[in-house]
Amino acid sequence: MKKETAFSILEGLKNGSIDFEDYALKRLEIIQKKDPIINAYISLESEEFIRDRIKEIKDDLASGKKMKIPGLIVSIKDNISTNFLPTTAASKILENYVPPYNATVVEKILNEGGIIIGKTNLDEFAMGSTTEFSAYGVTKNPWDITRVPGGSSGGSAASLSYGSADLSLGSDTGGSVRLPASYTATVGLKPTYGTISRYGLIPYANSLEQISPMARSVKDVSLLLDVIKGYDPRDATSLNYEYKEFDEKKFKICVPDEFIEGSENPIKSTIYNLLEKIEGEGIIIEYGAKFDKLNYALSTYYTIAFAEAASNLSRYDGKLYPNYNEGHSYREMSENTRRNNFGFEVKKRILMGIFALSEGFINDYYIAATKGRRLIRDEILKITKDCIIAGSVSPVLPPKIGERINDPLKLYAMDIYTVVANLAGVPALAMPAGFYNNLPIGIQFMAGPFEEKKLLALGSFIEDKTGLYGIIAGD
Amino acid sequence: MIRLKYKIGLEIHTQLTESKTKLFCDCDSDYRKYEPNTNVCPICLGLPGALPVPRRNPLKLALAVADSFNCEIPDYMVFTRKHYFYPDLPKNYQITQYEKAGGIPVCLKGILRFFDPDKLLWKSVTLRRMNIEEDPGKTEYSEGNILLSEFAYLDYNRSGVPLLEIVTEPEIETPKDARKAVEYLLLTMEYIGAINPRLEGSFRVDANVSVEGGERVEVKNIGSTLDLEKALKYEIFRQTKIVEEGGKIKRETRHWDSIRGVTKPLRSKETEEEYLYFPDPDIPAIETKPLLMEAKSKEFLTPDKIMDKILMYGVSQKIAWSLVTVKPSAELFLESVRIGANPKIIARILAVDYKGLMKKSGKNIHDKNNWPKKEVLKELSSLITNKVYTYDEIKYNILPKLLENNENISSLLPERIEPSNLIIAVLNEEKKAVQDLISGKKEALDYLVGQVLKKAKGKALDPKLVRKIIEINIKKT
Numbered sequence: 001m002k003k004e005t006a007f008s009i010l011e012g013l014k015n016g017s018i019d020f021e022d023y024a025l026k027r028l029e030i031i032q033k034k035d036p037i038i039n040a041y042i043s044l045e046s047e048e049f050i051r052d053r054i055k056e057i058k059d060d061l062a063s064g065k066k067m068k069i070p071g072l073i074v075s076i077k078d079n080i081s082t083n084f085l086p087t088t089a090a091s092k093i094l095e096n097y098v099p100p101y102n103a104t105v106v107e108k109i110l111n112e113g114g115i116i117i118g119k120t121n122l123d124e125f126a127m128g129s130t131t132e133f134s135a136y137g138v139t140k141n142p143w144d145i146t147r148v149p150g151g152s153s154g155g156s157a158a159s160l161s162y163g164s165a166d167l168s169l170g171s172d173t174g175g176s177v178r179l180p181a182s183y184t185a186t187v188g189l190k191p192t193y194g195t196i197s198r199y200g201l202i203p204y205a206n207s208l209e210q211i212s213p214m215a216r217s218v219k220d221v222s223l224l225l226d227v228i229k230g231y232d233p234r235d236a237t238s239l240n241y242e243y244k245e246f247d248e249k250k251f252k253i254c255v256p257d258e259f260i261e262g263s264e265n266p267i268k269s270t271i272y273n274l275l276e277k278i279e280g281e282g283i284i285i286e287y288g289a290k291f292d293k294l295n296y297a298l299s300t301y302y303t304i305a306f307a308e309a310a311s312n313l314s315r316y317d318g319k320l321y322p323n324y325n326e327g328h329s330y331r332e333m334s335e336n337t338r339r340n341n342f343g344f345e346v347k348k349r350i351l352m353g354i355f356a357l358s359e360g361f362i363n364d365y366y367i368a369a370t371k372g373r374r375l376i377r378d379e380i381l382k383i384t385k386d387c388i389i390a391g392s393v394s395p396v397l398p399p400k401i402g403e404r405i406n407d408p409l410k411l412y413a414m415d416i417y418t419v420v421a422n423l424a425g426v427p428a429l430a431m432p433a434g435f436y437n438n439l440p441i442g443i444q445f446m447a448g449p450f451e452e453k454k455l456l457a458l459g460s461f462i463e464d465k466t467g468l469y470g471i472i473a474g475d
Numbered sequence: 476m477i478r479l480k481y482k483i484g485l486e487i488h489t490q491l492t493e494s495k496t497k498l499f500c501d502c503d504s505d506y507r508k509y510e511p512n513t514n515v516c517p518i519c520l521g522l523p524g525a526l527p528v529p530r531r532n533p534l535k536l537a538l539a540v541a542d543s544f545n546c547e548i549p550d551y552m553v554f555t556r557k558h559y560f561y562p563d564l565p566k567n568y569q570i571t572q573y574e575k576a577g578g579i580p581v582c583l584k585g586i587l588r589f590f591d592p593d594k595l596l597w598k599s600v601t602l603r604r605m606n607i608e609e610d611p612g613k614t615e616y617s618e619g620n621i622l623l624s625e626f627a628y629l630d631y632n633r634s635g636v637p638l639l640e641i642v643t644e645p646e647i648e649t650p651k652d653a654r655k656a657v658e659y660l661l662l663t664m665e666y667i668g669a670i671n672p673r674l675e676g677s678f679r680v681d682a683n684v685s686v687e688g689g690e691r692v693e694v695k696n697i698g699s700t701l702d703l704e705k706a707l708k709y710e711i712f713r714q715t716k717i718v719e720e721g722g723k724i725k726r727e728t729r730h731w732d733s734i735r736g737v738t739k740p741l742r743s744k745e746t747e748e749e750y751l752y753f754p755d756p757d758i759p760a761i762e763t764k765p766l767l768m769e770a771k772s773k774e775f776l777t778p779d780k781i782m783d784k785i786l787m788y789g790v791s792q793k794i795a796w797s798l799v800t801v802k803p804s805a806e807l808f809l810e811s812v813r814i815g816a817n818p819k820i821i822a823r824i825l826a827v828d829y830k831g832l833m834k835k836s837g838k839n840i841h842d843k844n845n846w847p848k849k850e851v852l853k854e855l856s857s858l859i860t861n862k863v864y865t866y867d868e869i870k871y872n873i874l875p876k877l878l879e880n881n882e883n884i885s886s887l888l889p890e891r892i893e894p895s896n897l898i899i900a901v902l903n904e905e906k907k908a909v910q911d912l913i914s915g916k917k918e919a920l921d922y923l924v925g926q927v928l929k930k931a932k933g934k935a936l937d938p939k940l941v942r943k944i945i946e947i948n949i950k951k952t
């Protein structure tokens with residue numbers, strides 16, 4: 001297996017053993033070779049743009065500017081606004097839309113010397129768990145092209161997995177970076193709500209989602225987190241905070257049955273094996289803890305997400321964006337535009353969201369869900385005070401393309417373990433735990449608010465132990 | 476015609492035109508001076524990913540208004556989304572503060588005390604609530620009318636401008652009171668620095684009227700306080716007539732046609748609109764106390780407080796109110812009295828004579844720069860109290876010149892001359908007029924006074940004194 005981490009590339013670029021241009025243009029070459037099959041990208045930068053960008057970075061370096069990721073290749077999920085590449089959220093309704101501004105995180109990456117190589121595929125408006133609901137085609141799993149890469153940040157995960165980028169930004173509304181990470185042997189961290197600016201993230205469910213760093217190792221994820229974190233006055237939900245310092249090498253991990261027992265057998269045994277392997281040396285593991293509220297998590301999560309989505313997506317009526325259909329009146333124009341340019345899954349979620357907010361139903365649906373959410377959050381905060389929660393990322397191995405999307409209940413059930421962190425607003429890390437029949441299996445860790453450093457320290461310790469980092473599929 | 480009892484309630488939508496910024500972005504709150512779609516940004520265009528961050532200034536102004544009407548101000552405000560599809564609403568939802576579904580408005584209950592200048596007394600109406608919301612953009616039709624036009628033009632310069640919606644209980648007793656209440660409300664907001672009510676479209680009133688035995692009728696889109704009174708008078712007349720003829724008044728919404736001076740029915744909706752209200756997840760609850768403290772760190776002189784101050788100087792209620800209604804004149808009064816000017820003289824200059832001259836010459840009385848400086852007023856006042864000139868000499872000779880040059884008074888002071896020689900000369904020249912006067916024609920006296928003033932060529936002469944001297948001279952003959 002070929003191993004390549006952002007840290008090793010950064011080191012090579014610094015000491016001159018890797019040439020900036022050779023390296024970046026080689027990524028473009030890899031994309032040109034592999035992406036026609038994988039379809040991780042919706043739009044790509046040109047060779048010329050990348051050469052200019054490298055010149056800029058070299059000038060900055062020459063003038064003594066300190067940067068965290070100079071020369072590293074970053075791919076960005078196509079629901080994060082960039083003023084130099086279209087931002088479609090994988091929807092036809094935003095075809096050819098180039099935002100007049102950059103998301104805060106994009107500004108930060110550029111400022112730290114990152115080279116943004118392209119925008120990655122996703123489920124339309126991040127609504128999905130497989131990246132099959134994109135208006136720009138399905139993304140395939142580089143480990144097995146008959147299978148999905150997970151979603152909705154499947155393009156980002158695949159772009160890392162086949163070695164076209166060193167770092168990637170996804171967004172995580174209910175597991176959207178963790179699920180793809182676990183399906184592609186990459187790493188994804190969903191940070192504490194309010195610690196990464198959402199300014200420029202095309203909203204799906206505002207109260208749940210965070211832009212999230214992805215990479216091929218836990219240490220690389222820490223590097224990217226360090227670039228994008230921080231208070232942003234342009235986001236009213238952004239917090240003025242510091243992640244909690246963590247430097248002891250002691251971890252208490254608890255494994256509630258509910259977070260693992262419902263998983264397929266190969267997943268369970270891989271995770272239990274890994275836990276056994278890391279026990280001792282300052283790691284205490286407790287089994288059998290209870291989290292009896294998991295039953296409500298999915299319905300709570302989807303009710304809130306759909307309601308917010310229905311509201312957020314009402315703006316796409318053809319009047320402000322390049323792609324629209326004509327009509328004899330405003331009403332006809334907006335109906336035609338929405339009918340022809342939203343995908344089926346998006347329409348379904350909008351309708352369910354409207355239902356959850358309608359008079360006569362809002363109390364039983366949306367309001368009830370916000371109450372359920374509070375109960376789940378309180379419970380998670382209580383447990384994570386004492387230990388890091390460990391469990392599965394997904395209850396199933398990467399599904400075959402087409403296997404899940406026609407059965408919504410089965411599709412939504414893939415998120416059972418991941419939505420909890422979004423409902424509670426706490427950080428959660430997904431990283432490789434092992435393989436089964438050459439298919440990646442991930443493990444999830446969840447900690448208390450602002451305990452990112454603790455999670456990343458644990459993850460880093462584990463990847464050193466397992467050697468499962470920097471893996472590039474197919475090489 | 477019979478007289479039926481009726482009650483009026485109001486919903487006043489005021490723009491916080493003076494807040495400098497829009498409600499959730501830093502674009503200009505006074506959008507009027509811009510070319511279409513040049514006072515916009517990703518936030519007020521509602522572009523995906525751009526986030527609303529409540530700006531402090533509009534919130535502070537709204538809280539100051541709420542505070543000045545003794546509102547019950549909640550500890551937190553919560554913004555909600557109200558959804559409806561409309562071309563001029565960029566996001567197809569408006570951010571407002573709807574109470575149901577989790578919203579918390581800036582004011583829950585207050586009292587609007589307002590002055591009735593005709594009866595010279597204070598009245599009041601209960602405020603049900605006030606809430607802050609964003610104004611939509613504007614739709615303009617190519618042929619000025621939706622039915623005739625092939626195209627509509629959208630201008631989002633106004634999109635996101637802060638609105639304060641003020642709702643009263645239905646307890647106002649007359650159309651005139653409704654007008655006075657709104658005028659007083661706007662005046663208060665002007666003193667606070669929240670609104671310039673003279674800007675086109677800076678406020679809009681929806682009024683509801685229910686006459687005894689009938690259902691509530693709402694009249695929408697009234698654009699001036701004068702129209703408000705007219706629309707209400709018309710509506711009461713219309714409803715009374717229906718009752719008189721044995722008809723029933725049904726619940727409906729009507730539209731005020733200010734050109735024809737009538738209300739017209741709006742298409743009635745079959746069902747209640749479904750707005751899908753819910754708390755805006757992009758905007759956490761906002762603590763009101765710190766904002767209110769900041770707002771109150773500057774003392775707001777509301778019209779009632781200013782009126783009390785002016786009355787303390789022994790000015791009549793009528794004159795005091797007249798000063799209060801023109802903010803610069805009230806402020807100037809207090810400033811010049813504070814540095815020693817005579818209150819009665821200054822009140823008369825500001826509330827009557829100088830204001831009259833400004834109006835006649837088309838000057839904007841609401842622009843502070845068009846008024847004389849307080850030092851100038853003090854000087855005028857002492858010229859009169861020290862008997863250097865009489866009030867009328869100042870009024871006729873100096874005030875008109877101040878309109879052109881309100882900085883420097885010494886150059887305007889007329890040379891004082893002794894009238895006797897001028898008078899004798901005029902009496903010698905105007906034999907016929909003198910004869911007329913002797914034979915009892917009173918108009919001849921006015922003519923003679925006029926001739927003397929003409930001869931004085933702008934030098935200071937007191938017309939009353941001239942009159943007196945002529946009369947004495949005539950009697951002697």
Ligand SMILES: [Zn+2]
Nearest residue numbers: 500502516519
């Ligand atoms: Zn703006």
